[in-house]
Amino acid sequence: MVHVKALKFIVLIFLVSLTAGCMDIGNLKEGLVADGMNKLLPEGTVPEEELEAEEADLVGSVESAESIASPGIPEVPSYSEEKSGAVYPKEYRLLSLNFRRAIGAGEERTGEEVYNITGKTSGYNIEDACAVYNYVNRNWQYRYDKNAEFFFGASQTIDSGYIGDCDDYSIVMSALLKNMGFNTRVVTAYNESYGHAYPELYIGDDRDAAYGILDYIAERYPSAENVWYSERVLEDGQGTQYWLNFDWSGSNGYRHPGGVYFQGASIIYYPNGLVEF
Template structure:
């Protein structure tokens, strides 16, 4: 069974510095341990290295590599739950939560429209949602940056909106399927941006095999970008896949290149990291 090589470029979340720094993983080895979320025998033991590799026109494709199931919702540090955040961050967090959680019935109908399923979702379905939303998205600049439309409103409008609206719709659809996301706002000297990330587990083997599935499903993808979240000494890392839209640097696959800038991260339970 042939598995394509690809680059894993990492954004490391630095809670002390309040930003994301780029880095590369020198050596990543997928072991024989098979996580329960993945199909047995999907991938043999392989070594993945951060080396320049052109994935365009990959010949043989891996068959039946689709991960089954959904990574469990990550654990958030209890000591953060009582933190007091600046008012502007709290307001933004509340607006994201409200917009993502509104119109759940309509969002569920749209998930069925896209996937033809009401349960049993996996990464193939998450990719189907990514493809559908990006294929139909029409960008519209929103002058009122502090107001967010509910996910169902944007769906009914024909997928018209800006990066905030996109992050909300994508998060709402994936949440309805049982996935977990977080919204990242990033700012540089020129402008700001918002994008969603998809949680792909706290087990490195699981995360890498999901990333390998993405690279096989999108053979034109030269790089798969994701981030790692460090919870503390002795605790498992969390892995998050960039789910930004195709308009970001022209990518049309999950794991496109990250927007560069100082970041603030908003979680579904109200936790904020910056």
């Protein structure tokens, strides 16, 4: 991603408020812990241009026939995505268009990869989303891209063997989850040092249902320190959406869905062209 100083930020008023929460695995049902949209990186985390390509250290990533057949695995809700008639700054419009084109590129190949990972063509649930997360992170090889304005299509990243930077990761993860019928969004965040992009998975607008998914994540990845999510409060009292962080960050030395958030000023890109900042 480009350095934060390369962008000019324009302050607009949106009728949507964003907060973030964290589920402490030791106290899952005690309530929401609200804080800023982005959370501090774990101590020792380095900028992505300094990261080395290494195999993801995953907890609970081994799939078994018993786990696949287990009843009571939470379903992942979906919603009808909003379209926006707003006119955004040029750099936001361009980035939104590039994300949408890259995520939608090679849909047939993306569908083949979903089947390769899950062995299913329909009926996906949070277990399948975790299987995709594990597979992508286990195979991911980081490569710094100095050309921040050029995005590879999702199918290209799959065929390359999952090589790329945070943009490519966000695109391919979003494409795989979209093919499964899930809602996703891509967040770009910038601080004084560098920028980052990461995907989020929509887990519903019902708190109890969302917590059921978060409970599942906590149980599946027992070495994870916390499970992080964000809240999107809709205008006119239309409710609250819950979004699960699907970044590669993880916590406590392990990669898992619901990892710690990158800290920085954020811009959020939705599949139908809506942009929030």
